[in-house]
Amino acid sequence: MEILLAKSAGFCFGVKRATQMAFDAADTYQSLQSLGPLIHSPQMVKKLEDRGIRVCTQVDEADGDAIVVRSHGVTAEELEALNACGKAIVDATCPFVTKAQKYAADLSHAGYLLVLVGEAHHPEVQGIVSYAGGEVVVVASPAEAEELPKNRKIGIIAQTTQSIDNFRTIVSVCLEKTRHLKIYNTICDATSVRQEDAVSIAAQVDLMLVVGGYNSANTTRLAGLCREQGTLTYHVETAGEIDPLWFEGVGRVGLTAGASTPQFLIDEIMATLARF
Ligand code: SF4
Incomplete structure (x- = not known):
C-alpha cells in the first residue's frame, strides 16, 4: 500500500x-498554567499537563507562577488583568494575530469603521475586536456585509484563518458601499496551504486519513474538503482508532493533519499504516 x-x-x-x-x-x-487549552489536541494537552502545564479558564482562577497566552491571543481586558495579577506572562500570541490586533487599533484610531471578516464567537476575533477603540462590525459572509452602512470610511481586516475567497467577496461588497476603503489582508496562509494539499492528495488516493482533534475546526474542515472530493475519508485522533478493515483493496492512502496536530500523532499513524 x-x-x-x-x-x-x-x-x-x-x-x-x-x-x-x-x-x-x-x-x-x-x-x-495556560489561559484556555493551548491547542485543540486532547493528546497534546495531556502531554502539556504531564509537564505540569495546567489549564485555567480565567485570569482570576490562575494560581501558578506564570501564565501562557495561547497563539490566538487574548482580549485587551484580559491582557490588562494578566498584567495586574503580578504573575509572569509567557505571551505565545502568534505574530500574525498580533499584527491583526495592531491594524484593528490603527484603523479604529484613524476613524475608520472597522469591518472584521471572521466568526464573531472565535477567541481570536474577540481579541482583535477588543483592540479597536471605535466602532467594529464582525461579518462572516457577503450577505452580512450587505447590511453595512453606506458612505463611511471603512477599514477591513480578516481573522487569520479566513478563506481568501470569502475575504475577496466581502471586500467587493464594501467597495459598493464606500469610496474610502482601506484593506489589510491579515489572512495567514497556513489554512489554505493545508486545504490545497489535502484536496490535491484526496484526488489521487482511494482513502484519506485526516488526523487531529475532534474539537479542531481546521482538522474537521480538512476532512470535509476531502469528502467533497468524493474520497472515502476517516477523521481520527489517534492510531488506536484505525481499523485494518478500512484498507482492504486500498492501493493508495493519503494522510494529512490539522494545524494543531502534533508530529508524534502523525508518526504513530504512519507507523501503523506501515504495518498493514
Ligand atoms: S494559523 Fe496562522 S495565524 Fe493562526 S496560529 Fe497558525 S500561523 Fe499563526
Missing part, C-alpha cells in the same frame, strides 16, 4: 511556537 503524506500536515508556525514556548517555560517556572 502506498502512502501519500501531505507536506503541510501538522503544526502551523504559530502553534509550534506556542507549544515550544510553553515547554520551555515549564523548565523555568515551578507552576505554570
Whole structure:
C-alpha cells in the first residue's frame, strides 16, 4: 500500500511556537498554567499537563507562577488583568494575530469603521475586536456585509484563518458601499496551504486519513474538503482508532493533519499504516 503524506500536515508556525514556548517555560517556572487549552489536541494537552502545564479558564482562577497566552491571543481586558495579577506572562500570541490586533487599533484610531471578516464567537476575533477603540462590525459572509452602512470610511481586516475567497467577496461588497476603503489582508496562509494539499492528495488516493482533534475546526474542515472530493475519508485522533478493515483493496492512502496536530500523532499513524 502506498502512502501519500501531505507536506503541510501538522503544526502551523504559530502553534509550534506556542507549544515550544510553553515547554520551555515549564523548565523555568515551578507552576505554570495556560489561559484556555493551548491547542485543540486532547493528546497534546495531556502531554502539556504531564509537564505540569495546567489549564485555567480565567485570569482570576490562575494560581501558578506564570501564565501562557495561547497563539490566538487574548482580549485587551484580559491582557490588562494578566498584567495586574503580578504573575509572569509567557505571551505565545502568534505574530500574525498580533499584527491583526495592531491594524484593528490603527484603523479604529484613524476613524475608520472597522469591518472584521471572521466568526464573531472565535477567541481570536474577540481579541482583535477588543483592540479597536471605535466602532467594529464582525461579518462572516457577503450577505452580512450587505447590511453595512453606506458612505463611511471603512477599514477591513480578516481573522487569520479566513478563506481568501470569502475575504475577496466581502471586500467587493464594501467597495459598493464606500469610496474610502482601506484593506489589510491579515489572512495567514497556513489554512489554505493545508486545504490545497489535502484536496490535491484526496484526488489521487482511494482513502484519506485526516488526523487531529475532534474539537479542531481546521482538522474537521480538512476532512470535509476531502469528502467533497468524493474520497472515502476517516477523521481520527489517534492510531488506536484505525481499523485494518478500512484498507482492504486500498492501493493508495493519503494522510494529512490539522494545524494543531502534533508530529508524534502523525508518526504513530504512519507507523501503523506501515504495518498493514
Ligand atoms: S494559523 Fe496562522 S495565524 Fe493562526 S496560529 Fe497558525 S500561523 Fe499563526
